[in-house]
Amino acid sequence: MGALTSTVIVSQALGRLGNDSLTVEAGIWLLNALDRLYEDYQWPFLETTATGALTAGQSSVNLPSDFDSPVSHNSFSVIDENGIHKALDFNTAFEHDLIVDPALDGTPQKALVNLDAMTWRPYPLPEKAYTWQVRYKKKIARSDVEFTPDFPNDDILIQAVYVRGLQYEDDDRFTAENTELQRMVAMYKRKFNLQPMKQKR
Numbered sequence: 001m002g003a004l005t006s007t008v009i010v011s012q013a014l015g016r017l018g019n020d021s022l023t024v025e026a027g028i029w030l031l032n033a034l035d036r037l038y039e040d041y042q043w044p045f046l047e048t049t050a051t052g053a054l055t056a057g058q059s060s061v062n063l064p065s066d067f068d069s070p071v072s073h074n075s076f077s078v079i080d081e082n083g084i085h086k087a088l089d090f091n092t093a094f095e096h097d098l099i100v101d102p103a104l105d106g107t108p109q110k111a112l113v114n115l116d117a118m119t120w121r122p123y124p125l126p127e128k129a130y131t132w133q134v135r136y137k138k139k140i141a142r143s144d145v146e147f148t149p150d151f152p153n154d155d156i157l158i159q160a161v162y163v164r165g166l167q168y169e170d171d172d173r174f175t176a177e178n179t180e181l182q183r184m185v186a187m188y189k190r191k192f193n194l195q196p197m198k199q200k201r
Contacts, residue, residue, distance in 0.1 A: 001045070001148060001149060001150045001151060001152050002148055002149050002150075002152055002153070002154045002157070003148075003154060004148070004157075004158075005146050005147065005148050006027065006030055006143070006146055006147050006148070006149060007146050009030060009149070009154060009157050009158050009161060010023055010026040010027055010030060010161060011023075012158050013026060013030075013158045013159075013160075013161035013162040013165060014026055014161075014165065016158070017162055017165040017169070019165065022165060022168070025168065026161050026164075026165065029160070029161050029164040029165070030149075030160070030161050031142050031143075032164075033157060033160035033161065033164070034140070034142075034149055034150075034151060034157070035142070037151060037156075037160075037185070038068075038140055041185075041189055042071065042137065043151075043192070044192050045150075045151075045152060046068075046137050046138050046140070046150070047071050047135060047136070047137055047138075048135075048136065048138055049133060049134070049135050049136075050064045050067075050133070050134050050136070051131055051132065051133045051134075052131070052132050053129065053131060054078060054108075054122065054126050054129065054130040054131065054132045055126070055129055056105075056125075056126055056127060056128050056129055057105065057125050057126065058122070058125065058126060059102075059121055059122075059125055060119045060120075060121055061119060061120050061122065061132060062118065062119055063113070063115075063118045063119060063120060063134070063136075064134070064136065065118075066138045066139050066140075067118065067134075067136050067139065068136065068137045068138060068139035069136065069137050070090055070113075070134065070135065070136055070137075071135050071136060071137055072135070073090055074087035074088075074090075075090060075134055075135040075136060076088040076090055076120065076132070076133070076134050077133045077134075078107075078108050078122065078126070078130040078131065078132055078133075079130060079131040079132075079133060080128075080130055081129075085133070086107060086108070088108055088109060088110055088111040088122070089109060089110045089111070090110075090111050090113065091110055091111070091112050091113065092112075092115075099112075099123065103125065104123070104124040104125065105124050105125045105126065105127040106124040106125075106127050107124070107126075107127070108122035108123060108124060108125075108126055108130070109123065109124065110122070110123045111123075111134075120134075138150075153184075153188050155184065156181070156184050156185060156188060159177070159180065159181045160181055162177065163177050163178050163181050166178075
């Protein structure tokens, strides 16, 4: 991921601010900036895949411990013994109440997800063994010790902490530097959406 540790990011941001006494506050600002970036954008570098065994009749599968959200509507799938993938319709827990025949078995068509229990239910229940697969966005835990952020653009993080410092100090530079931060994020997000054959302007 990024090359700089949280301590170095905070130090560079506060150096730019001209006030190195706000290390505790700046550490929190960095964590808040990361939370916001993770929440507001679908970053490809946070996407991962998990697989496991699904036995005949199994009605509950544990989600990965770092599961945050599926990356698309066909993130859940089952794979048969011939390696053929069957994408499952993704539904939330309230769909459980609409099941007419909970014991129905066959080829799973849906993945009914319960985020409170961190499980999902294949429906119909599998009539034979499958491999399950889920593509998902990882949940990144906050850290109260020095760490290297799971974000590959250190400049954006330094700018985010710097901008929050300007806001904290009611500095006149805040508006211009916040606009620059939004531009940096937009440009970085854009690079992940470039099509292979599309020419840069």
